[in-house]
Amino acid sequence: AQTVTQSQPEMSVQEAETVTLSCTYDTSESDYYLFWYKQPPSRQMILVIRQEAYKQQNATENRFSVNFQKAAKSFSLKISDSQLGDAAMYFCAYRRVDSNYQLIWGAGTKLIIKP
Amino acid sequence: DTEVTQTPKHLVMGMTNKKSLKCEQHMGHRAMYWYKQKAKKPPELMFVYSYEKLSINESVPSRFSPECPNSSLLNLHLHALQPEDSALYLCASSQEAEPSNQPQHFGDGTRLSIL
Numbered sequence: 001a002q003t004v005t006q007s008q009p010e011m012s013v014q015e016a017e018t019v020t021l022s023c024t025y026d027t028s029e030s031d032y033y034l035f036w037y038k039q040p041p042s043r044q045m046i047l048v049i050r051q052e053a054y055k056q057q058n059a060t061e062n063r064f065s066v067n068f069q070k071a072a073k074s075f076s077l078k079i080s081d082s083q084l085g086d087a088a089m090y091f092c093a094y095r096r097v098d099s100n101y102q103l104i105w106g107a108g109t110k111l112i113i114k115p
Numbered sequence: 116d117t118e119v120t121q122t123p124k125h126l127v128m129g130m131t132n133k134k135s136l137k138c139e140q141h142m143g144h145r146a147m148y149w150y151k152q153k154a155k156k157p158p159e160l161m162f163v164y165s166y167e168k169l170s171i172n173e174s175v176p177s178r179f180s181p182e183c184p185n186s187s188l189l190n191l192h193l194h195a196l197q198p199e200d201s202a203l204y205l206c207a208s209s210q211e212a213e214p215s216n217q218p219q220h221f222g223d224g225t226r227l228s229i230l
Binding site: 037042043046047052101102103106107108 | 223
């Protein structure tokens with residue numbers, strides 16, 4: 001069975017600095033999808049970035065980028081130039097290619113931005 | 116602004132009440148989902164509808180009854196709930212019912228409190 005581990009329950013960073021959130025996963029599949037979702041206190045679960053395992057190039061979305069290490073089964077999220085609005089719970093999630101439904105979630109990391 | 120709209124945003128009900136949660140999307144998505152999320156935990160999948168038919172029921176108690184009247188609407192009917200059912204209920208949708216790389220889009224959720 002697949003599992004997703006986020007080992008940092010809470011992280012804090014000074015505004016404008018860079019922070020990296022870690023995520024590791026366990027799977028025997030060779031192709032799959034990985035996602036980072038953000039959930040601010042407003043509650044909406046927002047997709048931040050996604051990565052397809054067959055793509056070697058790391059995904060980027062503006063200030064958000066990932067370091068995808070397939071052999072190490074690692075999928076960390078880097079947030080550059082942190083802003084107060086980045087404060088949220090961040091969830092890493094895994095999904096098999098043959099399933100549109102079964103998101104396997106990590107436990108989440110609470111990100112605090114210090115002004 | 117979210118493209119998946121959930122109403123109401125907050126709901127307080129007694130254990131003998133009957134109420135319904137509503138979810139609406141106009142993105143043409145053919146798969147819709149209900150999740151339950153406890154505080155500081157990742158979402159737990161409850162139901163999946165694919166082309167308006169229930170395709171997955173994750174062993175949810177019968178006091179939760181989903182309904183998909185059309186491709187844009189998803190309801191969750193509640194009856195005789197227990198205090199442990201208090202949680203955030205999230206609705207999500209995705210473009211394809213078949214496996215694809217398309218992510219799920221989430222609503223803001225309904226915060227449910229059972230007295």
